[in-house]
Amino acid sequence: xxxxxxxxxxxxxxxxxxxxxxxxxxxxxxxxxxxxxxxxxxxxxxxxxxxxxxxxxxxxxxxxxxxxxxxxxxxxxxxxxxxxxxxxxxxxxxxxxxxxxxxxxxxxxxxxxxxxxxxxxxxxxxxxxxxxxxxxxxxxxxxxxxxxxxxxxxxxxxxxxxxxxxxxxxxxxxxxxxxxxxxxxxxxxxxxxxxxxxxxxxxxxxxxxxxxxxxxxxxxxxxxxxxxxxxxxxxxxxxxxxxxxxxxxxxxxxxxxxxxxxxxxxxxxxxxxxxxxxxxxxxxxxxxxxxxxxxxxxxxxxxxxxxxxxxxxxxxxxxxxxxxxxxxxxxxxxx
Amino acid sequence: xxxxxxxxxxxxxxxxxxxxxxxxxxxxxxxxxxxxxxxxxxxxxxxxxxxxxxxxxxxxxxxxxxxxxxxxxxxxxxxxxxxxxxxxxxxxxxxxxxxxxxxxxxxxxxxxxxxxxxxxxxxxxxxxxxxxxxxxxxxxxxxxxxxxxxxxxxxxxxxxxxxxxxxxxxxxxxxxxxxxxxxxxxxxxxxxxxxxxxxxxxxxxxxxxxxxxxxxxxxxxxxxxxxxxxxxxxxxxxxxxxxxxxxxxxxxxxxxxxxxxxxxxxxxxxxxxxxxxxxxxxxxxxxxxxx
Numbered sequence: 001x002x003x004x005x006x007x008x009x010x011x012x013x014x015x016x017x018x019x020x021x022x023x024x025x026x027x028x029x030x031x032x033x034x035x036x037x038x039x040x041x042x043x044x045x046x047x048x049x050x051x052x053x054x055x056x057x058x059x060x061x062x063x064x065x066x067x068x069x070x071x072x073x074x075x076x077x078x079x080x081x082x083x084x085x086x087x088x089x090x091x092x093x094x095x096x097x098x099x100x101x102x103x104x105x106x107x108x109x110x111x112x113x114x115x116x117x118x119x120x121x122x123x124x125x126x127x128x129x130x131x132x133x134x135x136x137x138x139x140x141x142x143x144x145x146x147x148x149x150x151x152x153x154x155x156x157x158x159x160x161x162x163x164x165x166x167x168x169x170x171x172x173x174x175x176x177x178x179x180x181x182x183x184x185x186x187x188x189x190x191x192x193x194x195x196x197x198x199x200x201x202x203x204x205x206x207x208x209x210x211x212x213x214x215x216x217x218x219x220x221x222x223x224x225x226x227x228x229x230x231x232x233x234x235x236x237x238x239x240x241x242x243x244x245x246x247x248x249x250x251x252x253x254x255x256x257x258x259x260x261x262x263x264x265x266x267x268x269x270x271x272x273x274x275x276x277x278x279x280x281x282x283x284x285x286x287x288x289x290x291x292x293x294x295x296x297x298x299x300x301x302x303x304x305x306x307x308x309x310x311x312x313x314x315x316x317x318x319x320x321x322x323x324x325x326x327x328x329x330x331x332x333x334x335x
Numbered sequence: 336x337x338x339x340x341x342x343x344x345x346x347x348x349x350x351x352x353x354x355x356x357x358x359x360x361x362x363x364x365x366x367x368x369x370x371x372x373x374x375x376x377x378x379x380x381x382x383x384x385x386x387x388x389x390x391x392x393x394x395x396x397x398x399x400x401x402x403x404x405x406x407x408x409x410x411x412x413x414x415x416x417x418x419x420x421x422x423x424x425x426x427x428x429x430x431x432x433x434x435x436x437x438x439x440x441x442x443x444x445x446x447x448x449x450x451x452x453x454x455x456x457x458x459x460x461x462x463x464x465x466x467x468x469x470x471x472x473x474x475x476x477x478x479x480x481x482x483x484x485x486x487x488x489x490x491x492x493x494x495x496x497x498x499x500x501x502x503x504x505x506x507x508x509x510x511x512x513x514x515x516x517x518x519x520x521x522x523x524x525x526x527x528x529x530x531x532x533x534x535x536x537x538x539x540x541x542x543x544x545x546x547x548x549x550x551x552x553x554x555x556x557x558x559x560x561x562x563x564x565x566x567x568x569x570x571x572x573x574x575x576x577x578x579x580x581x582x583x584x585x586x587x588x589x590x591x592x593x594x595x596x597x598x599x600x601x602x603x604x605x606x607x608x609x610x611x612x613x614x615x616x617x618x619x620x621x622x623x624x625x626x
Contacts, residue, residue: 072430074371118608121615125369126571128430129563130611133604136560140601252555256438263431292442299442303435306428307420 011334016327023326034176038169050172050240052281053179054233058258059265059273060186061229066259067268068190068198069222070205072128074255078135079227081250082108083234085142088244091158092147097242098174101235108231111138112224119223120216139250153245156238167242175236182229183274189225190270190328194218199328202268256295260302266312270326275313337593340471345589347474349582350481351546354539355562356569356577357488358532364572365508365528368426370418371433374558375440376533377540380406381549382444384541385453396457399541403534410533411526418529419522437555444551452548455541480542484581487535488574504528536562564607570620579618 016023038046058076065071086104091097115134122130143151159167189195197218200208209215238244257280258273265276280298287294305312311319318324359373370376380402388398421432463475495501506514507524515521540558543549561584569580584603591602610617 066427070427072427072434074434118612121611122567124367124426125363125371125430126563126567128371128434129369129559130567132555133560133564133607136556137601137604137608140597140604144595144597144601252552256434259431259434260438292445296439296442296446299435299438303417303432303439306431306435307417307424310424310428 011332013330014333015330016324017322017331017333031180034180035173037176038172043168046168046172048281048285050175052277053175054237054240055257055261055280056273056277057179057182057229057233057236058254059261059277060182061226061233062255062258063262063267063269063273064186064189064198064222064229065226067262067272068202069219070201071219071223072125073131073223073226074128074252074259075131075133075135076226076230076258077250077252077254078131078138079108079112079230080234080237080254081135081142081246082111082138082227083231084238084244084249085148085234086231087235087238088148088154088156091156092154095158097156097158097239098170101174101178101232101239104235105228105232108234109224109228112227113220115227116220116223120219135250139246142250143246149244151246153243153248156242156244159239159242171236171240171242174239178232178236182232186229187270187326187328194221195328198222253295256299260298262312263302264298264305264312266314266316266318267310269312269314269318270328271314271324272312279313337470341589341593342586343467343471343473345586346582347477347481348585348588349565349578350477350484350585351539351543351581352561352565352584353578353581354480354484354487354542355536355558356565356581357484357491357574358534358536358539359559359562360566360571360574360577361491361528361535362532363566365504366422366525368418368422368429369433369563370532371430371559372437372440372554373433373532373536373562374554374560375437376406376409376554377536377543377558378444378549378551378554379440380537380540381455381544382448382453384455384544385549386448388455395455396460398455399538402541403538406537407530407534411530413533414526414529415522419525422525437559441551441555448551450550450552452550453544454548455544457545461545476545480546483538483542485578487538488578491531491535492574500524500527561603564603567617568607568610570617572621573617573619576617576619583618 034049037049041049058080062073062076065073065076083104086107087097087100090100090103095103119127119130119134142148148154162170190198197208197213200211200213201215201218205215234249237249241248261276261280262273263276264279265274266272283298284294287297309316355374355377359370362368362370362373383402383405384395384398388395388401391401393401417432417436418429421429461474461476464472465475465478466472495505503514503519503524504527506517507519507521511521536558540549543553543558565581565584566577567580568583569576569578584606587606588599588603592599
């Protein structure tokens with residue numbers, strides 16, 4: 001491809017400013033370590049990692065929505081809740097909870113399709129509040145269904161045959177594999193043709209439109225993908241509890257955490273949600289036992305970053321070093 | 336007769352929703368932003384009435400006379416500092432910053448005052464009602480709030496169309512650059528609009544605290560959502576539409592509650608979603624206001 005794009009003038013076109021084998025090799029090593037985590041780390045750490053990957057999935061999805069497609073959803077907790085309840089429903093019908101994860105995610109995504117046709121009539125801030133109305137409506141509908149436990153919730157069936165150790169391992173592996181699929185999928189998506197459209201929308205919607213990018217249909221795709229991803233997060237959340245309750249599944253704090261993590265890490269970058277999720281867990285672990293203060297401090301930090309360092313931590317690092325850990329674009333380099 | 340009562344009670348609630356909504360509508364009209372902390376500011380005003388006013392030597396029913404001017408000032412300062420800084424960045428930043436503010440307020444209230452409900456106590460006045468017949472009771476207090484809401488909207492309408500500051504607000508909202516060229520200090524004008532918005536929602540928050548209980552999460556899940564639904568149902572950009580929107584929302588909620596108390600809020604959401612699907616510009620809005 002490089003040969004057709006650039007005439008041979010002693011330059012070459014590459015993705016990364018380091019050897020691609022490092023990216024692939026590094027990813028394989030990291031993936032192997034995280035897969036082996038339940039066997040090499042203490043139980044408490046595995047539980048922290050489980051929550052880490054849960055938030056990573058959510059932040060990655062929210063970054064796609066707000067960072068790339070310009071949709072500040074404040075209703076993603078609705079799709080988390082729907083994913084949790086879809087899994088509960090499938091498990092009550094006799095499916096193995098683990099096998100039901102992809103189906104539960106797809107159900108959340110399918111619900112998002114008609115929702116976009118109503119929500120996309122509003123823009124900007126009005127769109128944002130409308131997403132919350134949809135999330136609240138979803139919760140109120142679930143609350144009225146006695147079969148799904150109403151307001152008190154229901155334990156997730158289908159896990160009784162597992163020993164506590166096996167349950168801990170499997171629950172962690174389910175979360176980790178979901179996070180892996182979501183992260184790799186998002187990365188490949190951003191490197192694809194659709195990713196190019198997204199990057200152009202992020203930088204200037206008007207310019208993207210006038211260059212022929214199908215902005216509205218791209219938005220619709222991203223909204224449905226993000227709903228599917230958040231549905232998957234809700235499904236693995238249900239397994240790791242393992243109790244499904246509206247107050248937890250539809251909690252607005254999920255939204256606050258994914259939003260703050262994305263902003264602090266760097267909105268509109270691939271690496272941002274990862275960095276932000278790490279910052280979140282460092283804060284969370286060091287402020288344990290102080291109630292809601294972690295969220296207050298995390299929120300104040302996010303507001304400060306949004307105002308004075310809108311590129312977030314990763315934006316700062318990238319501007320200073322010109323280094324990209326997970327490159328999605330191309331760069332021209334001397335041979 | 337039961338149905339008449341359902342409608343009457345819905346209209347009475349509509350007064351609250353219109354009062355919640357007019358500040359949100361004004362700020363959007365002037366600055367094209369949604370303040371996601373709008374409802375939380377109302378709750379803080381209610382908490383101020385609960386915890387500060389008893390220390391002052393005024394009857395609690397007059398607490399709003401003290402609290403509302405304070406919040407007008409809060410609104411002006413908030414606009415000139417945090418909101419203006421966000422607005423200078425981008426519309427996206429204002430959403431992120433006001434959402435952050437909302438989470439901060441809710442969790443600070445939770446940490447300081449716990450999740451318990453708080454009510455503004457005005458003594459026996461709240462219980463007074465006017466019995467129309469054997470089924471219909473009209474609470475005096477709710478009737479007063481409805482009248483206040485109509486009065487606030489009316490005063491706002493006159494203020495925006497007749498006074499020089501009001502005309503400046505409309506000029507800045509129509510075309511900021513042109514108004515600036517004519518010498519308008521748009522930051523100051525934004526501050527005044529925010530002061531009005533925050534003062535009205537503070538009044539709404541105190542009234543809601545008198546009628547029912549406020550908790551740290553009332554601001555987001557109730558005040559903001561109802562205000563927003565009233566604005567969209569009535570039509571973005573129309574102040575009187577907001578009043579009708581609030582009333583229709585109140586009636587829809589009461590009809591839902593009549594079938595099952597659990598359906599009260601959901602019925603309002605469904606009316607909102609139906610309006611959005613069938614008439615996205617709202618009942619009295621113009622199509623171009625949507626963009």
